[in-house]
Amino acid sequence: MLQVCLNGARSRTECSHLPVTPGELAAAAREAVAAGAEDIHLHPKDRDGQDTLEAAAVAAAVNAVRAAVPGVPVGVTTGAWAAADPRTRVAQVRIWTVLPDHASVNWHEDGAAEVAAALLERGIGIEAGIYSGTPAAQRFLDWPESRRVLRILAEITETAEEDAVRAAADLLGELGAVAAPILLHGEDAAAWPVLRLAASNRLDVRIGLEDVLHLPDGSPAPDNAALVTAARAALRHSHST
Template sequence: MLNMTRPRIMVAPNGARRGKSDHPILPLTPDEIAHAARTCRAAGADALHLHVRDAAGRHSLDAGLYRETLVALQEVEGLELQVTTEAAGRYDPPEQFACLQDLAPSWASVSVREINRNSEIAEPLYTLCAEQSTRVQHIVYDAQDLALLRSWRDAGIVRPEQDEVICVLGAYSPARHGHPDELAALLPEMTGLRFSLCAFGPQEQNCLIAAAQAGAAYLRVGFENNLHAPDGSEWPDNAAAVAALKAELERVLS
């Protein structure tokens, strides 16, 4: 049976690695990100996954840069804002912890495999998030990541209320396309978790629809994961990807 409640749509408009050479209107500055947020909200986005860049265009976890962009995003009403703690090859777990501590965001994504590079920081990190009321969405790529998260939950490192997870199908580097069949193998490992999904490659929309039918809370779309429509053409902007997903959800779940 289909899940008749439409998942919320999250847009990831830039990510950590792409630049203007990948798409001319990929948003990098606070003003560009705010403009993308406005158009995506109008197209049907409910939430935004935020990456910020430094003056050289590199991925950054600088709390000051985050604050500047979050101020610019305040004008977009009704849009949930989630910051990332992604390492992207630039940061280690103590620096990721410091970002959360300095910024104290309302919502953040945390990759369990990245934090596990320094596993001793996991307990203080999740304690910090609980104490400062930072909602956590755990990033997982496979069953091994889910097993690690489950072990942390069993040990009390991850609190019961810290039950959100986003599954990533495929990968940016090394490049690997996601496929809907991958989701079926992960669903039994997500018992007791509120799951969301994003996917790389030409099957992105099919992956997201499969997740919607399985009861996903959020579906993440946008230039971080994919620049192309299902027919292979390039999306003109993030808002077009959001609008297409919303229309397909309305068709499939009606």
């Protein structure tokens, strides 16, 4: 499975063509799905372009993207940077008026189990974010409901290629006992090496402007669709060798 991560916690200062508004997210999703994306992860934004879990913003973003790509699963973040207090994150999830298909929960963050429980209560799939270099893997494995997640997001935070590949191997080893599908991804300079590693291991992958702003040849990515097209080419090459 190839997921596109449309925007992330980035801002327009980092990427002038980052999709931020519901309309921009919808257009980016449509183009990315046409290029081969099968699942969508996005960060709803407030009027200042900051990540938010506020119900109206989540509803606007999810509704716009669903209308653009009917039938394609749409997920959002629950990252602590959008609301620092885990009690606030739980409360916001409980009053969402439009439910995404899934939401990511970062297991190194305080309150992860409580946020995950709120998502399960509402029938929202959980992407368990397990960051390398943190105690997240063991914290997740110790959670009694760990088998109920939709998938694992194995998130490699190291950005130097050799370090990232080593960290990915270590993290996959820690997650060896999980039953859920694993989506392995990296960021910035490590995004493409980690994607190729994931493809060679037949794991789910993701790409998009949240993870990387450059194509494999180092040129700036004009949009998410270009990144998805390049990822599809990398997957074809990996599966043919």
